Amino acid sequence: MNKHATTPNLKAEKIVGGVATDQRHDSAHKHVSGTAVYIDDMPEPAGTLHVGLGLAKVAHGTLKSVDLSAVRSAPGVVDVLTFADVPGENDVSPSNMRDDPVFAEGKVQFYGQPIFAVIANTREEARRAARLARIEYDELPAVIDIWDLDPVKDKQVTTPLILKRGDAAAAIAAAPRRIKNRMWLGGQDHFYLEGQVSLAIPGEDDEVIVYCSTQGPSETQHLVAHALGVPSNAVTVEVRRMGGGFGGKETQANQSAAIAAIAAKKLKCAVKIRLDRDEDMTATGKRHDFAIDYEVGFDDEGNILGVDFTYALRCGFSADLSGPVGDRALFHCDNAYFYPAVHAKSAPLYTNTVSNTAFRGFGGPQGMVGAERVIDEVAFSVGKDPLEIRKLNFYDPMDAIGERCFTPYHQKVEDNIIHRIVAELEESANYARRRREISAFNNNSRFIKRGLALTPVKFGISFTKTEANQAGALVHVYADGSVHMNHGGTEMGQGLHLKVAQVVAEEFQIDLDRVKITATTTAKVPNTSPTAASSGADLNGMAAQNAARQIRKRLTDFAAEKYQVPHDQVVFLPNRVRVGNQEVAFNDLVKQAYINRIQLSAAGFYKTPKIHWDRSKGRGHAFYYYAYGAACSEVSVDTLTGEYVVERTDILHDAGRSLNRAIDLGQVEGGFIQGMGWLTTEELWWDNSGRLRTHAPSTYKIPLASDRPKIFNVKLTDWSSAYEPTIHRSKAVGEPPLPHGMSVLHALSDAVASVADHKICPRLDAPATPERVLMAIERLKREAAKPA
Numbered sequence: 001m002n003k004h005a006t007t008p009n010l011k012a013e014k015i016v017g018g019v020a021t022d023q024r025h026d027s028a029h030k031h032v033s034g035t036a037v038y039i040d041d042m043p044e045p046a047g048t049l050h051v052g053l054g055l056a057k058v059a060h061g062t063l064k065s066v067d068l069s070a071v072r073s074a075p076g077v078v079d080v081l082t083f084a085d086v087p088g089e090n091d092v093s094p095s096n097m098r099d100d101p102v103f104a105e106g107k108v109q110f111y112g113q114p115i116f117a118v119i120a121n122t123r124e125e126a127r128r129a130a131r132l133a134r135i136e137y138d139e140l141p142a143v144i145d146i147w148d149l150d151p152v153k154d155k156q157v158t159t160p161l162i163l164k165r166g167d168a169a170a171a172i173a174a175a176p177r178r179i180k181n182r183m184w185l186g187g188q189d190h191f192y193l194e195g196q197v198s199l200a201i202p203g204e205d206d207e208v209i210v211y212c213s214t215q216g217p218s219e220t221q222h223l224v225a226h227a228l229g230v231p232s233n234a235v236t237v238e239v240r241r242m243g244g245g246f247g248g249k250e251t252q253a254n255q256s257a258a259i260a261a262i263a264a265k266k267l268k269c270a271v272k273i274r275l276d277r278d279e280d281m282t283a284t285g286k287r288h289d290f291a292i293d294y295e296v297g298f299d300d301e302g303n304i305l306g307v308d309f310t311y312a313l314r315c316g317f318s319a320d321l322s323g324p325v326g327d328r329a330l331f332h333c334d335n336a337y338f339y340p341a342v343h344a345k346s347a348p349l350y351t352n353t354v355s356n357t358a359f360r361g362f363g364g365p366q367g368m369v370g371a372e373r374v375i376d377e378v379a380f381s382v383g384k385d386p387l388e389i390r391k392l393n394f395y396d397p398m399d400a401i402g403e404r405c406f407t408p409y410h411q412k413v414e415d416n417i418i419h420r421i422v423a424e425l426e427e428s429a430n431y432a433r434r435r436r437e438i439s440a441f442n443n444n445s446r447f448i449k450r451g452l453a454l455t456p457v458k459f460g461i462s463f464t465k466t467e468a469n470q471a472g473a474l475v476h477v478y479a480d481g482s483v484h485m486n487h488g489g490t491e492m493g494q495g496l497h498l499k500v501a502q503v504v505a506e507e508f509q510i511d512l513d514r515v516k517i518t519a520t521t522t523a524k525v526p527n528t529s530p531t532a533a534s535s536g537a538d539l540n541g542m543a544a545q546n547a548a549r550q551i552r553k554r555l556t557d558f559a560a561e562k563y564q565v566p567h568d569q570v571v572f573l574p575n576r577v578r579v580g581n582q583e584v585a586f587n588d589l590v591k592q593a594y595i596n597r598i599q600l601s602a603a604g605f606y607k608t609p610k611i612h613w614d615r616s617k618g619r620g621h622a623f624y625y626y627a628y629g630a631a632c633s634e635v636s637v638d639t640l641t642g643e644y645v646v647e648r649t650d651i652l653h654d655a656g657r658s659l660n661r662a663i664d665l666g667q668v669e670g671g672f673i674q675g676m677g678w679l680t681t682e683e684l685w686w687d688n689s690g691r692l693r694t695h696a697p698s699t700y701k702i703p704l705a706s707d708r709p710k711i712f713n714v715k716l717t718d719w720s721s722a723y724e725p726t727i728h729r730s731k732a733v734g735e736p737p738l739p740h741g742m743s744v745l746h747a748l749s750d751a752v753a754s755v756a757d758h759k760i761c762p763r764l765d766a767p768a769t770p771e772r773v774l775m776a777i778e779r780l781k782r783e784a785a786k787p788a
Contacts, residue, residue: 015574017512019502019728022662026498026517027241027491038243039197039211040274048199049078051259051273052126054116054133055283056108059144059352059690061137063106063115070132071118076125081117081263088229092258094219094251095158099318100355102227102258108137109317110354111690112282114255119263119271127276142352142690146291146314147184151347157315158323158348163330163408163618166341171306175297179377184765185369187289187314188359188678189281189694191702192492194243196284197274198257200264206234208261213242214253215490216530221522227258228265232522235261240519245492246674247358250530251320252284281695285357286684288313288325292370294377302382302389306341309333309370315348316355322348325356325363327464327615331622332367334408336418336458337375337393342408352690358532360674364459365739369679369766372455372742376749380761386746387431387454394418395458398723410619415626415723418456421652422630426454429632429650429713438634442754447639450647451751454632455743459736460623461534462611468529469608469624471539475504475547477600481587483508483515488528489540490520494734495663496536502659503541503727507548509572510586525603534627534732537659539606541727547604554600558593559584610724625724627731629653631672631740633709637751642774644748646676648711651740656722656731668714668737675741677703679766680748752776756784 017023030036054071068080083090083105093100104115115135120126143149172178198212208228214220217237225232237257242249256273263271275283293310311329315322326346333344375393379386395413396404397420405413426432431454438450463469473487485504491497501515508514522528529539555577556570565580576583584592594600613620631651637644651672655664681701685694694700722729745768752762755777764776 009575012574015505015509015511017502017505019506019659020657021660023498023502023512023660025495025663026501036241038194038241039199039213042199042211044272045201045270048270048272049119049121049263049267050123050126051263051271052118052120052123052130053114053279053283054118054130055279056104056111056113056115057135058108058137058139059111059142061108061139063104063108064136064138066115067134068116070134071129074125074129074132076121077118077129078121079119079263079267081119081259082115085266086227086262088227092223092227092254093318094254094321095319095323097319100320102255110352112354112692114283117259117263119267123274144351144353144686144688144690146312146349146351149312149349151310151312151349155350156348157319157350160346160348161327161330161615161618162345164343165406165408165410168306168308168341168343171341172295172297172308175305176299177381178295178297179381180295181377181763183292183373183763185290185292185366186767187356187684188287188682189684189700190246190248190286190359192244192246192248195275195277195280196253196256198253198260199270199272200260201270202264202268206230208234208265209236209238210257210261211238212253212257213249214239214257215242215245215250215492215532217490217520217522218488218526218528219251219530220254220257223254224258224261228261236521236523238519238521239490242490242492246360247362247532248284250358250532252357277697278695281700282692283354285316285320285355287359287678288315288322288356288363288366289684290329290366292373294370294374296374296377298378300382302378302384302392304337304339304378304393307339307374309344310347311344311367311370312347312349314351314353314356316351316353318355320355320357322356324464325358328363329367331409331460331464332364333370335368335371336395336456337371338395338404339408344408353686360671361735361738362533364735365675368457368739369742372746376746377761385435390456391422409622411621411623413626417654417720418458418628421628421654421717422454422456425630425632425650425652428652429454431632434634449637449639449751449754450634451637451747451749451754452634453743453746453750454630455746457629457736457739459627459739461538461627461732462608462622462624463529463533463535464613464622466611466613469535469539469611470529471543471606472525472528473540473543473547473604474524475544475551475602475604477551477590479591479594481514481590483510484518485515485544486518486520486524487540487544488520488525489536490531492531494536494667495660496531496540498663499537499659500541500544503545504548507545507552508586509574511575534734534736536734537730538726538732539608541659542606543604545604545727546606547602550602550604551600554598555589555593558596558598559589562592625722625726625731627654627733627736629736629740631743633743633747635744635747635751637748637773639755639777642770642777644770644773646709646744649709649743650713652715652717653737654717654720654731655733656720656726657729658716659728659730661716664716664733665714667733671737672740673703673708675738676744679741679745680768683767683769748773752780756780760784
């Protein structure tokens with residue numbers, strides 16, 4: 001960890017920095033001081049060239065002519081690359097559908113699609129030259145929005161999914177009450193601080209090293225090799241850290257990496273590509289926006305009897321990860337609720353926009369928003385507090401016997417603790433008292449209205465692509481007792497490396513600063529899954545633990561033989577090992593093992609047990625376990641302008657037996673703010689020509705520090721432990737907190753509903769910008785004024 005490890009205390013009762021202790025992020029001091037090295041901070045090899053992209057200026061059309069003569073003759077230009085310069089396959093499709101070209105070939109399918117790349121002596125020269133291209137298009141009709149598309153008849157980028165259990169149509173038809181409606185749910189830009197960037201350095205023969213800001217080094221390796229027409233063993237991808245990812249670098253990094261590598265190999269020198277914010281937002285994918293159709297049947301008490309959902313996604317021009325994103329939306333269309341009968345289908349619709357991709361939550365949050373809209377509809381119909389309807393329809397608690405614990409994909413929910421979490425938060429947040437106080441406030445306030453909402457989260461943990469649920473790690477113990485750790489996960493600020501280092505320190509019972517964190521590289525750990533699906537610590541922690549345990553067993557065997565004691569008398573204590581009646585410093589035992597030629601290196605491996613999924617049948621054990629949580633938010637809304645502030649948010653989140661509560665609390669806080677931004681202020685808007693108009697901080701509003709709740713109480717459960725044997729019984733905490741932002745959307749909905757005395761469901765779509773809030777207020781006023 002530290003450059004100079006401290007001398008361990010051989011008589012300490014506990015190691016410093018083990019599992020379940022609060023430790024600061026290993027690079028925190030570097031982040032705040034500006035000394036953390038990102039790819040753009042790396043010293044450039046002599047003669048490094050730079051890339052500028054030539055992007056399409058129409059949303060859909062054939063390339064009538066492409067005149068790059070002025071580009072080639074511009075100052076500083078060394079070369080210009082097009083599809084004809086791709087030595088292998090002109091494709092970086094992560095779904096192997098050959099629908100995602102490195103450079104447009106013959107046609108363009110979205111405004112901003114890369115057509116060519118300029119390679120110049122400086123980045124400025126490359127970017128200036130790229131603007132000199134003369135390109136003529138034969139424009140074709142473009143599909144930009146999905147609202148008016150038919151989810152059955154219109155073009156889709158991949159095969160949709162259907163989930164069903166029971167007869168939803170019959171249950172809805174027989175229900176005492178029925179509601180059918182539609183909602184709009186916007187997308188979101190990742191807005192990572194570090195944009196897409198890669199530095200490619202050619203080696204001898206077919207070799208190339210690519211330093212890339214990617215969440216999936218192995219996938220980037222394979223697709224770069226694919227584009228170069230070489231085997232994967234010729235390509236090494238390395239990443240020490242990313243300046244944020246949020247899913248935006250799971251597949252979207254591959255194109256930049258491929259362009260840099262192609263140029264580097266062709267020109268036999270280092271080549272770097274770094275997109276600026278406008279290019280990044282224009283040319284890379286985002287969170288999918290959805291049109292959600294729903295029909296629900298329920299009784300007079302508010303018990304849901306049957307639901308039917310259609311989740312239509314704006315996918316963009318290629319499949320990318322839209323199939324699994326749509327799948328996960330359906331997996332979470334229940335959120336924490338049991339549906340006696342359910343039918344749900346996805347519609348991954350083709351549009352002439354940038355291909356949308358993974359984003360923190362991977363479709364799960366969109367599925368949950370649909371579920372919560374149904375809860376709102378039921379609550380307003382029967383005249384009850386939405387929280388009452390939520391609790392009424394929860395899955396049965398853990399270990400319950402009966403039918404109310406099966407999901408729409410036929411998996412039994414065995415670890416349900418949402419009842420306790422909601423009950424504890426309801427009490428600690430003083431929900432009932434504040435509900436009364438807000439009602440009194442609204443009755444006496446003409447223009448400012450307050451709203452309150454408490455929303456639950458049940459989030460499934462695992463890749464639904466079964467083979468992705470595996471990880472590798474490499475651990476070396478050097479002769480001086482210091483430890484080198486490497487695994488397949490990537491660090492994007494979430495503290496993954498630190499958590500895995502804590503796991504390794506715990507296994508050897510040595511202080512954390514004896515464990516060296518190293519860059520993720522495909523040269524050390526092969527065939528890794530992307531750091532996504534909240535699985536980073538689960539998978540890589542287990543793999544590293546497996547490697548450390550192999551070495552620890554060898555040390556135990558060696559000590560037992562050398563000192564002639566039974567194996568159970570070899571006990572690892574803090575920074576030392578008790579062997580029989582004596583104690584040996586860990587460093588000394590390691591030195592002795594080395595002298596006796598004991599292997600002190602191990603490759604670890606882990607694959608998630610129990611999970612299986614049959615997509616064709618829409619059933620299986622898709623998730624290893626669930627993470628739970630709840631959030632309660634209060635807002636104030638100016639009914640004259642639609643502007644609002646978040647007054648208070650209370651969150652209780654389940655991280656199991658947290659590996660590092662300090663890190664996990666930060667993840668919960670950040671996840672909530674990102675979710676709140678998605679559902680309130682972050683609006684993506686394309687004009688009729690398919691041009692993204694919200695492509696910079698001046699037009700796209702992410703939450704500021706001043707937008708956070710005035711009172712912000714975040715707590716992790718201190719009693720929860722993972723139901724399954726996860727790494728030290730911890731739970732994933734990357735994605736599950738993001739849907740807590742739903743509490744703000746529904747608090748706004750509650751405030752809007754007050755203008756019509758809570759008689760009409762506000763049906764507030766997202767993002768709930770001040771404009772959208774104001775329009776909802778005016779609509780409710782008009783509806784309330786209509787004669788009964």
